Amino acid sequence: MNKKYLGTKYGGWTIDVDSISDGDVIIDGGLGEDISFDIELNKLKDINIVGIDPTTKSHKFIEGVNLPNLKLIKKAVGKVDGDRIKLYKNTNPNFVSESTTPSHTMVSNSDYHEVETVSIKTLITDYNPSLIKLDIEGSEYEVLSECVGVKQICVEFHHNQISTITINDTMNKINMLKNNGYDIIHTTPDYQEVTFLKK
Numbered sequence: 001m002n003k004k005y006l007g008t009k010y011g012g013w014t015i016d017v018d019s020i021s022d023g024d025v026i027i028d029g030g031l032g033e034d035i036s037f038d039i040e041l042n043k044l045k046d047i048n049i050v051g052i053d054p055t056t057k058s059h060k061f062i063e064g065v066n067l068p069n070l071k072l073i074k075k076a077v078g079k080v081d082g083d084r085i086k087l088y089k090n091t092n093p094n095f096v097s098e099s100t101t102p103s104h105t106m107v108s109n110s111d112y113h114e115v116e117t118v119s120i121k122t123l124i125t126d127y128n129p130s131l132i133k134l135d136i137e138g139s140e141y142e143v144l145s146e147c148v149g150v151k152q153i154c155v156e157f158h159h160n161q162i163s164t165i166t167i168n169d170t171m172n173k174i175n176m177l178k179n180n181g182y183d184i185i186h187t188t189p190d191y192q193e194v195t196f197l198k199k
Contacts, residue, residue, distance in 0.1 A: 001197075003185060006044075007037035013133065013154045014186035015041075016197050020152070022046040025127045029053075029077040029120075030135035030156075032096045033061040037133070038070065050127050052077050054087055054115040057096040076100065077136050078117030079143055086112040099137035103163045106137075120146035138162050144173050148180045153196040160192060167191070 002018040011034030020026070024047050028038055031053040038049050048069050051062065054076040062072050076085060087098045088107040095106065102109035120143045123129070132147050133154040134140045140155050147153050157170040170191055174184070182196040 001185070004044075006040035008034060010034055011036045012040075013037050013193070014195055015131065015152060015154065016185055016195075017041075017044055019197060020045050020047065020130050024048070024130040025050060026131040026133070027052070027123055027127060027129040028133045030133075030137065031058050031062060031072070032135070033058060035062070035065065035067070035070075039067065042067065042069065048127075050123065050129070052118060052123070055096055055098050061096075073118055075118040076115045077123075077134070077139060077143055078119055079146065080117065081119045081122050083117040084114050085117055087115045088112045097137055099139075099162075101138035101162050101164065104138055104158070105161045105163070119143075124150065138165065141165065141169060141173060145176060148177070149198075151198050153177070153182070154193070155196070156193050157191060160190060 001016050003014055004017050005012055005014045022045055026047055026049055028051045031051040050071050052073045059074055085100055088102050089111045090097055090106055091108050097106055099107045129150055131152040132150050135156040138158045159165045159167045159170045177196050181199050184194055185197045186195040
């Protein structure tokens with residue numbers, strides 16, 4: 001195992017670099033406006049990146065970045081394809097994060113727009129990724145079980161930002177992955193950011 005922290009303090013992740021080979025695809029769910037993780041991993045490995053983000057701020061940011069092997073999908077990660085769902089806007093116009101969960105502390109519970117979903121199952125079938133990163137502001141609880149089988153999974157859990165989600169909900173998802181053959185190779189003390197590697 002070759003663990004490295006890649007990216008900025010805000011957007012970085014600790015991963016096992018040796019589990020990724022040249023030519024692999026990684027899926028980055030929730031690009032936002034910090035793709036330092038993708039950029040630094042791309043310097044180490046000749047990868048292809050499929051980035052998914054439904055927010056217009058992220059789209060404008062990504063379109064201004066010169067990363068030719070990044071494919072942008074302007075949808076929200078969901079459990080099924082083609083749903084139209086509500087995406088609640090951030091209360092701070094300077095921030096990019098939006099959420100499908102109105103109880104998220106950073107978003108308005110009434111100001112939203114509708115976006116289309118793409119399912120994790122479709123993304124995995126189409127791209128066969130060796131790594132999936134999910135920073136999708138609460139939607140990770142709905143889709144994480146669909147990621148089972150992918151070699152490496154990075155998840156930002158949001159039990160500390162969403163009043164309807166508890167640390168127990170997060171631990172249930174962590175235990176689900178452990179029961180499916182994953183080890184935790186890195187975690188923050190509050191289990192907000194966790195990297196899993198399949199045995």
